[in-house]
Amino acid sequence: MHDPNCLFCKIIAGRLPSKKVHEDEEIFAFHDIHPWAPVHFLLVPKLHIPSMAQVDAGHAGLLGRMMALAPRLALEQGCNPYPEGGFRIVVNTGGEGGQEIHHLHLHVMGGPRPWLKG
Template identity: 75%
Template sequence: MNTSASHDPNCIFCKIIAGQIPSKKVCEDEQVYAFHDINPWAPVHFMLVPKAHISSMAQLGQEHAALMGHIMTLAPRLALEQGCNPYPDGGFRVVVNTGAEGGQEVQHLHVHVMGGPRPWAKG
């Protein structure tokens, strides 16, 4: 099922991407906007958000494979740039909450990247 649109005027992440709501930008390219989480769970905590409005990971189709590959290859580079220590002693966590039971609060696909010195585990 594909429920993606270029923009949802009621979506907070679409408004952040459009610059209508301020954010602390990490990175931006044609496909993705990355910004710091306003309620971080770790010393390093940012999100990678596709610019196209895709409601959740459950709506991904084969047509999104390149986009998700792009996001997942950006994550390690940006994690290091934002202060995560290198693998294998350092590292980071990648989390995608999907749907109400998965803890998704904003209905726009977003990939959390969290890392830095522990203890910061919350779940």
């Protein structure tokens, strides 16, 4: 299921360009166009889920795979290893939560500090 008007659905479908980090049957990852940190990419489910507010128990496997994928991709993209290095995962939900694109996505950010934000 996808939304033909959704920016991230268009990126996943290849209708808009992106700097791809990873793709498999369920997940697409690409660099953020306005990075807040030296490493900043998004993990996006291919299934159109508007936000964390719409997640239910049926999405647990997908979200688990996204969270398990994040550490490997963070290292591949240049984050330094734990414990001195590391990364941050942020999920903005709704207007008051800072969500700008209404397609569930995880921000993965890392690299030497200070960062632009956070």
